[in-house]
Amino acid sequence: MIEIIKKTNIDFMGKRYIAFAVSGIFSVLGILAIIAVVRGTANLGIDFAGGTAVQVKFDKTVKLSDVRKALDEGGLTGADLQEFPAVKKVLVVIKKIGSGAIDTKSASTSAGVSDKVIETLTKGLKDNNLTVDSVSEIGPKVGSRLRTDAMWAVIASVIGILIYVGWRFQFSFSIGATFATFHDVLAVLGVFYVMGYEINLILLTALLTIAGYSLTDTVVVFDRIRENLRAMIKEPVTNVINKSINEVLSRTLVTSLTVFFASLALYFFGGEVLHDFALAMALGVIVGTYSSVFVASPVVLLWAGDKQLVKK
Structure with missing residues (x-):
């Protein structure tokens, strides 16, 4: 036509x-x-590599640089971050393969990793309350x-x-x-x-x-x-x-x-x-x-x- x-x-x-x-x-x-x-x-992605994804929502707008700093100070270096500024949400992804983001001996389970992420962000961003939206966990196998x-x-x-x-x-x-x-x-x-x-x-x-x-x-x-x-x-x-x-x-x-x-x-x-x-x-x-x-x-x-x- x-x-x-x-x-x-x-x-x-x-x-x-x-x-x-x-x-x-x-x-x-x-x-x-x-x-x-x-x-x-x-x-x-964690779909294929295995890992943990934690999505959190903040009361106030937060910068990714501040989130990254809080995670680094808590020993979670190398985490992948994804921002949703319109709804004040941040997705934290920690992979099992090659990420080096966390000491697997100190958090050998996915639950341990997600708990450490939440604890680290809560302590590192005290002035900005957060709530956990979702937690996704996929093992290496x-x-x-x-x-x-x-x-x-x-x-x-x-x-x-x-x-x-x-x-x-x-x-x-x-x-x-x-x-x-x-x-x-x-x-x-x-x-x-x-x-x-x-x-x-x-x-x-x-x-x-x-x-x-x-x-x-x-x-x-x-x-x-x-x-x-x-x-x-x-x-x-x-x-x-x-x-x-x-x-x-x-x-x-x-x-x-x-x-x-x-x-x-x-x-x-x-x-x-x-x-x-x-x-x-x-x-x-x-x-x-x-x-x-x-x-x-x-x-x-x-x-x-x-x-x-x-x-x-």
Whole structure:
């Protein structure tokens, strides 16, 4: 209904090797991120690392620097802090893996850690009364199990995509869709890892959402390719794929921009809780749109060559 870009004739397949080089770099970053997650050396949230999260509400506005100072003086160095100034709340997160935030001998249980956090803040900020909103505790074994389950969830989703696209189209198309989905997940995960963002269940949720979005966008392109392959039997497959992508380019951009602007709105106005999710979605939309054009379709071409992809 809305054509941002009018009729185009871009040789997308002619640029596939440059795109593969760029995609390879982002995929390597994603693989490194996965290795770091498995080894526990990445910036893991308490969902995966295990630890304690205590959210407290103060009577008066408090500065994070004052909270940090109180925790440091109480021996809780290295805690992660998150501020909610509109409601005068602060979230204190102490991880088990690599945090060095607390002597585990003096507080061997999660309850001991949360009690020490509350006691330290109460003593260090005497002029500002606080109440405990919530306490979340995850043991190291549970965090390790969640990391494993998270990876299996991503693998299971990709296998499901492989089966679905193979059933709806044919095997070469499912290979392209699978590569594109893996590419998108690895690229966003790699960017978060390099930028030092926390890797947690919220990011996993975003990655699975991105996989679904990428598949939807890819299927639209594949549908047009299949239609044109049947209508342009004598044309080389390369020409058919280029024509198909050009025909759906405007639709792809309209959809992508809609989701992208919605993600930006969540990023700027959705609050701290949705910050990382919205950022991952914004990056995922860009990467997913790119992969539908420069990863999924070129992989189909490389896998099947210029041979006939559909029955007459």
